[in-house]
Amino acid sequence: MSFTIFVAPFLTEFNVRAIDYAAHMPGVRLGVISQEAQEKLPQYVRSRLTGHWRVDDAQNAGQLVTAAEALARQIGAPIHRLFGGNEQIQMPMAEARERLGVAGMSSDTVRNFRDKAQMKEVLRSVGLPCARHSLLTSEAAAWAFAGETGYPLVVKPPAGAASQATYKVENATQLRDALDKAAPSPANEVLIEEFIVGEEHSFDTFSLHGKPVFHSLTHYLPQPLDVIRNPWIQWCVLLPHEIESPRYDDIREIGWRALEALGMDTGVSHLEWFRRRDGSIAISEVAARPPGAQIMTLISRANEFDALGAWVKLIAKDTFEVPTRRYAVGAAYLRSQGEGRVKAIHGLETAMQEVGHLVTDAKLPAIGQEKSKTYEGEGFIIVRHPETLVVQQALTTLINAVRIEMG
Numbered sequence: 001m002s003f004t005i006f007v008a009p010f011l012t013e014f015n016v017r018a019i020d021y022a023a024h025m026p027g028v029r030l031g032v033i034s035q036e037a038q039e040k041l042p043q044y045v046r047s048r049l050t051g052h053w054r055v056d057d058a059q060n061a062g063q064l065v066t067a068a069e070a071l072a073r074q075i076g077a078p079i080h081r082l083f084g085g086n087e088q089i090q091m092p093m094a095e096a097r098e099r100l101g102v103a104g105m106s107s108d109t110v111r112n113f114r115d116k117a118q119m120k121e122v123l124r125s126v127g128l129p130c131a132r133h134s135l136l137t138s139e140a141a142a143w144a145f146a147g148e149t150g151y152p153l154v155v156k157p158p159a160g161a162a163s164q165a166t167y168k169v170e171n172a173t174q175l176r177d178a179l180d181k182a183a184p185s186p187a188n189e190v191l192i193e194e195f196i197v198g199e200e201h202s203f204d205t206f207s208l209h210g211k212p213v214f215h216s217l218t219h220y221l222p223q224p225l226d227v228i229r230n231p232w233i234q235w236c237v238l239l240p241h242e243i244e245s246p247r248y249d250d251i252r253e254i255g256w257r258a259l260e261a262l263g264m265d266t267g268v269s270h271l272e273w274f275r276r277r278d279g280s281i282a283i284s285e286v287a288a289r290p291p292g293a294q295i296m297t298l299i300s301r302a303n304e305f306d307a308l309g310a311w312v313k314l315i316a317k318d319t320f321e322v323p324t325r326r327y328a329v330g331a332a333y334l335r336s337q338g339e340g341r342v343k344a345i346h347g348l349e350t351a352m353q354e355v356g357h358l359v360t361d362a363k364l365p366a367i368g369q370e371k372s373k374t375y376e377g378e379g380f381i382i383v384r385h386p387e388t389l390v391v392q393q394a395l396t397t398l399i400n401a402v403r404i405e406m407g
Contacts, residue, residue, distance in 0.1 A: 003050070003077040004316045005031045005068055007084035007093055009058035011040045014296075014308070018085060021309040023048035028316050031071040033064060050075055059088055061095035068100055083267075083315045085290050090114060105288060109263035113288040116158045116191050119262065123283055126261045128254060130283040133193035136184040145192050146175055152195035155182055168195055168229060196284070198276040200224070202237075203255040204291055204299065205269045206310065206320055212256050213320045216299045217243055221395070227375050234335050234377070234399040239298045240388040241328035254281055262286060266318065268311045270295070293376055294331045294361075301360050301384050302329045328388035332398035334365060335377035336406045342369040342378060343407035351401040355394040358383040365404050378404055 006022055008015035011034060019041065023030045029050040032038065038052040046052075051074050053067035064082075072079050079102050082093060091114050094107040112122055117135040124130060134145045135158060146153060155178040156166040167178035184190035200223040206214040219238040227235045255271050270291035272284040290296050290311055299307040303323035314320050336342065342365045352359070365378035372378050381402075383394040 001027055001029050001077075002080035002316070003029045003031065003072065003075055004081045004083075005033060005071060005079055007058055007064065007082065007086075007089055008032060008034045009084075009086055009089060010034070011036050014085060014290075014292075016041060016045065017308055018312055019049075020045045021306070022312045022316060025313065025316060029075065029077065031068075031075065033058065033067045033071070058084075058086075059092050061092040061099070064092055064096035065099050068096060068102075081316055085311075087114075087287060087289055090289060105263075105265050105267065109265070110288060112262040113269075113286055116156075116285050117189075118158075119286060120193075120283075122261055123258055126257065128258055128261065128283060129281055131193040131196055133191060136190045136192055137186045138184055139179050142175065142179055142184065142190075142192055146172070149194050151175075153192055154195050155179070155190060155192050157182075158189055158191045196274040196276065196282050198274040198282075200272065200274055200284070201251070202291060202295065203251055203271040203273060204295060205255065205259060205264075205271070206267075206314060207259060207264050207269065208266050208314065208318065208320055210260070210265050212259065214322055215243070215252065215255070216302065217248060217251065218295060218298065224375060231335065232337055234333060234402070235375075236330055236332050236395040236399060237293055237295060237298065238330040238388070238392060238395065239295075239302050239328060241302070241325070241386060242388060243325060250281055254283065258283055258286060262288075264288060267315060293333075294380055294382065297361060297382060298329045298331060301382060302327045327384045327386055328391040329360075329382065329384045330391045330395045331380050331382045332395050332402075333375075333377045334379040334381070334402055334404055336365070336371055336404035338406040339371060340406040341371070342367055342404060344405040346403040346405060347401040351398050354401075355383060355397050358385055358390070358394050360384045371406060 006019055031051040033053050035058050038046055051071045053071050055063040055067050057063055082097050082102050090110050094110040097104045112119055120130045120133050136142050152170045154168055169175040169178050182190045200220040202218045204216045205212050221236040227233050268290045269288050271286040274282045296307045303325050305323040361382040363379045381398055383391055385391050
């Protein structure tokens with residue numbers, strides 16, 4: 001029996017599912033470190049835990065070390081693995097693993113994924129295409145970069161996630177506004193890079209001991225940054241059936257080379273990339289953790305397996321069983337019009353009459369629900385079919401027909 005610790009700052013639906021899977025895995029005793037009391041876990045999950053330790057700040061490596069050591073003493077067993085899925089805890093977990101002597105991705109490797117400026121330097125050093133960029137410590141440097149590169153540009157934190165605190169700037173006035181918000185200084189570095197025009201995608205990979213064992217990819221419709229800047233847009237993510245098509249040979253080669261250069265070992269990675277109008281590729285950024293925006297669910301439905309559970313098993317047991325790809329899948333994100341609380345859902349019944357037979361998962365907005373603070377919106381509907389075109393048409397039907405009224 002091995003003792004594994006899962007770090008979950010907050011007991012979100014994703015984290016609860018991962019904890020549930022790990023807690024029921026044969027041969028694994030599971031401890032959980034979180035900022036929330038274990039009573040927030042469902043009883044059927046809580047009853048399977050070997051131990052739980054609450055910390056004030058899961059992004060503090062010292063607190064993770066103290067909690068992990070306490071759990072190990074309580075269980076009377078050495079720690080086999082310490083991991084979690086949230087982007088912001090990847091570095092403190094790596095530092096904690098090093099101090100505890102637990103196997104896993106090192107802090108130097110994690111920094112390649114978390115520090116977006118360093119990431120691009122690593123990728124460029126091996127000849128991989130990515131956006132021109134600069135790490136700013138002053139406003140003067142930003143103006144110099146803009147003068148050399150031109151507009152549009154993107155200003156964002158070097159260790160950001162999910163397009164948070166990210167600004168697209170198309171002229172000097174917008175750059176002035178972004179710099180006022182970002183406030184670059186030696187103590188607050190800010191990343192500026194060219195805004196790539198083209199189609200945006202993800203390339204999602206399961207790796208074992210540095211070798212890719214499974215991959216998937218998606219199309220973002222439209223780009224996430226456009227979604228954030230226009231909160232009325234109902235957007236989609238499409239996972240095509242034809243992932244092995246020659247049209248994706250270039251991103252497979254570039255994606256795997258990128259993971260090798262960055263030092264990916266065992267785990268799931270989420271690489272975001274662009275197809276420029278001339279057909280060339282540019283890497284946006286890479287994360288060494290499972291993707292958000294329901295992409296793990298899309299991967300599960302396309303391949304008829306539990307992708308989240310496979311990730312947990314990959315980390316805890318160093319094993320992965322390659323599934324068979326069977327379907328194209330897509331998610332339509334339902335986003336409200338206006339502010340307030342959900343007052344009504346319009347067009348859902350009509351849309352379901354047309355595409356309801358394709359739906360595999362749905363989280364519909366509840367009347368009275370508060371407006372979401374994330375770009376995923378108030379709910380989503382996932383559809384599946386062997387033909388990619390059928391899924392695309394169903395997604396179009398959903399985002400055009402369904403409207404969330406606020407009041």
